[in-house]
Amino acid sequence: MTAIADFxxxxxxxxxxxxxxxxxSHLGVGTQGKAIAVxxxxxxxxxxPSLVDQLAEQLQHWLDEHTRQDPxxxxxxxxxxxxLEKVPNDRFIAPPEPERLPNxxxxxxxxxxxxxxxxxxxxxRG
Amino acid sequence: xxxxxxxxxxxxxxxxxxxxxDFVLAPSTTLWSTTERPVxxxxxxxxxxxxxxxxxxxxESPPIAGAALEARWGLVMVLPHECAIxxxxxxxxxxxxxxxMSQDEAVELASADSSLDPTITVTPVIPLTALPGSxxxxxxSGGRIGLFPVCTGPNPLEPLIPAGAxxxxxxxxxxxxLVHRRVAHLSARARAFLRFxxxxxxxxxxxxxxADIARAVGHTIIRHQVAERTRDLQVILELDDGTTLVLKQxxxxxxxxxxxxxxxxxxxxxxTSDPVRDPRYE
Numbered sequence: 578m579t580a581i582a583d584f585x586x587x588x589x590x591x592x593x594x595x596x597x598x599x600x601x602s603h604l605g606v607g608t609q610g611k612a613i614a615v616x617x618x619x620x621x622x623x624x625x626p627s628l629v630d631q632l633a634e635q636l637q638h639w640l641d642e643h644t645r646q647d648p649x650x651x652x653x654x655x656x657x658x659x660x661l662e663k664v665p666n667d668r669f670i671a672p673p674e675p676e677r678l679p680n681x682x683x684x685x686x687x688x689x690x691x692x693x694x695x696x697x698x699x700x701x702r703g
Numbered sequence: 704x705x706x707x708x709x710x711x712x713x714x715x716x717x718x719x720x721x722x723x724x725d726f727v728l729a730p731s732t733t734l735w736s737t738t739e740r741p742v743x744x745x746x747x748x749x750x751x752x753x754x755x756x757x758x759x760x761x762x763e764s765p766p767i768a769g770a771a772l773e774a775r776w777g778l779v780m781v782l783p784h785e786c787a788i789x790x791x792x793x794x795x796x797x798x799x800x801x802x803x804m805s806q807d808e809a810v811e812l813a814s815a816d817s818s819l820d821p822t823i824t825v826t827p828v829i830p831l832t833a834l835p836g837s838x839x840x841x842x843x844s845g846g847r848i849g850l851f852p853v854c855t856g857p858n859p860l861e862p863l864i865p866a867g868a869x870x871x872x873x874x875x876x877x878x879x880x881l882v883h884r885r886v887a888h889l890s891a892r893a894r895a896f897l898r899f900x901x902x903x904x905x906x907x908x909x910x911x912x913x914a915d916i917a918r919a920v921g922h923t924i925i926r927h928q929v930a931e932r933t934r935d936l937q938v939i940l941e942l943d944d945g946t947t948l949v950l951k952q953x954x955x956x957x958x959x960x961x962x963x964x965x966x967x968x969x970x971x972x973x974x975t976s977d978p979v980r981d982p983r984y985e
Binding site (some may be wrong): 648649651652653655656657661662663664665666667668669670671673688 | 718719720721722727728752753777778785786788789792793796797810813814830831832833861862863864865867882883884885886906907
């Protein structure tokens with residue numbers, strides 16, 4: 578959802594903008610225009626009223642496309658909406674482990690190393 | 704559709720205790736050298752969504768390398784079987800039963816003890832788009848060691864989970880208290896494949912050969928071919944079901960597979976190209 582409203586730069590606002598932003602944008606005390614908000618944390622200040630509608634539309638389109646390409650967009654939305662299942666506190670009751678000694682000879686024959694061949698040398702650290 | 708591209712086969716509706724193969728939201732971490740992840744000290748912010756941050760653990764102090772912590776927060780998979788997740792709890796049940804307590808009383812008492820099984824092991828889910836393009840098809844079909852394929856879902860119309868892979872090599876031990884929400888469960892068939900991939904990654908890589916041999920039992924060999932390559936011999940068996948079984952013998956380990964001695968082969972063509980190319984055996 579897009580929200581557009583008037584803004585006026587006041588003296589106390591100017592100094593919150595970095596000098597580099599002021600230099601390029603020419604935003605200063607008394608500048609008026611439209612503030613376009615297209616999403617959480619995204620506000621565009623536009624001093625030229627003829628660009629407002631077009632910029633708002635393009636920004637919204639870009640944001641929709643960005644969300645569409647974000648593989649986590651739906652999951653993030655579900656996290657924010659808190660619609661996911663709470664982690665259960667239930668416990669799994671297992672049958673007791675059998676008391677038996679491992680057959681080490683069988684285990685060594687089955688799972689033992691067979692890496693007696695010469696390995697190519699690899700530098701682990703630079 | 705196969706297991707890995709059919710949400711109905713891959714996911715299941717399960718309720719109750721946390722179990723192996725559950726997809727949950729939780730942190731996971733990697734410790735890096737500061738030469739790999741140069742970073743300034745500073746506290747991390749609480750995650751506002753899925754993502755990762757890096758912070759300095761300690762600076763380099765020769766001969767000890769500096770360490771940086773990459774803290775991810777997002778979708779992870781629970782790796783241990785529920786027997787391991789709830790191991791302390793079940794041991795306590797046995798102790799309490801030996802003290803004469805009834806099962807219900809023992810379960811109630813042990814359930815109230817949050818110090819039992821305080822941690823679990825999780826590993827992150829990587830979207831397919833973040834994996835190498837040339838490998839995606841093989842990864843998505845379960846053919847890469849160390850990567851368990853993730854099917855988009857669980858609801859195919861509005862999937863919360865994108866297609867991807869669980870990176871089994873990036874496991875982290877975390878407190879159970881840090882598991883935020885559960886997102887989905889694996890089906891029994893997908894859980895079986897997860898266990899196969901866990902063994903393959905962490906313990907016993909050659910089980911795929913055992914599985915191939917087991918699959919061949921009961922079939923008739925209709926053609927065979929023996930190929931000598933630089934380092935190994937390949938015995939290629941064509942079976943009556945149209946499949947091929949390739950047995951390899953490392954020439955430097957002649958006792959590894961029970962094949963005739965090299966001198967016993969009279970039909971050892973030196974192939975100009977491999978007659979059968981199976982990427983699992985390259």
